[in-house]
Amino acid sequence: MLVAEKVGVSRKGEGGFSLMELLLALVVIMTLAAVAIPNLMRARMAANEASAVASLRTVANAMMEYQAAYPNIGFAVRLANLGGRGVSPCTPTTSNACLIDDALAAGVKSGYEIAATGLADVNSGINTAFQAGAAPISYNRTGAAAFCATEDGSVRSDSNQSGKDTSGTSWATCHNWGNTGSSGGGSVVAR
Numbered sequence: 001m002l003v004a005e006k007v008g009v010s011r012k013g014e015g016g017f018s019l020m021e022l023l024l025a026l027v028v029i030m031t032l033a034a035v036a037i038p039n040l041m042r043a044r045m046a047a048n049e050a051s052a053v054a055s056l057r058t059v060a061n062a063m064m065e066y067q068a069a070y071p072n073i074g075f076a077v078r079l080a081n082l083g084g085r086g087v088s089p090c091t092p093t094t095s096n097a098c099l100i101d102d103a104l105a106a107g108v109k110s111g112y113e114i115a116a117t118g119l120a121d122v123n124s125g126i127n128t129a130f131q132a133g134a135a136p137i138s139y140n141r142t143g144a145a146a147f148c149a150t151e152d153g154s155v156r157s158d159s160n161q162s163g164k165d166t167s168g169t170s171w172a173t174c175h176n177w178g179n180t181g182s183s184g185g186g187s188v189v190a191r
Helices: 003-007 019-069 171-177
Strands: 112-120 127-136 146-150 155-158 187-191
Touching: 003 019, 019 112, 019 146, 019 155, 127 171, 146 171, 155 171
Parallel strands: none
Antiparallel strands: 112 127, 127 146, 146 155, 155 187
């Protein structure tokens, strides 16, 4: 005779969870995941977009500082000129102005590609304007809007773009994003 029978303990019902209970738990978990994952992705995209706007503000401020420090050049020729190129201590020059961190100067930050270009005046050769842009590296995954800034200090957005890169945004296009009724569906994010 078994020990369980002597003590009076029944073995019926000691097998753990039934298949139906496990399937029900799985359905609940999958439903929660189906709701949570898209919200998490939207939150991540919103954070990346906020970082892109902040990065463009930083670039615009650095361009203004560069222009003040090097009036014979005007605005920096390219984004990399605003960084320090990993040199420590950083000694400012026209090619390494030490105005922004090296990660931003490299042109990729928080799921966005960032670029900036000084625009030279035809007569003087001095960069009297600049255009900076930020576009998602993977459209609708790392972000859904492109952003741009110029020497007026405004950061503008275009939410109707379809994954254009930053080089596709000209100075004039950037300014049109901020105009009411523009065909690009853009808006001024901040001044």
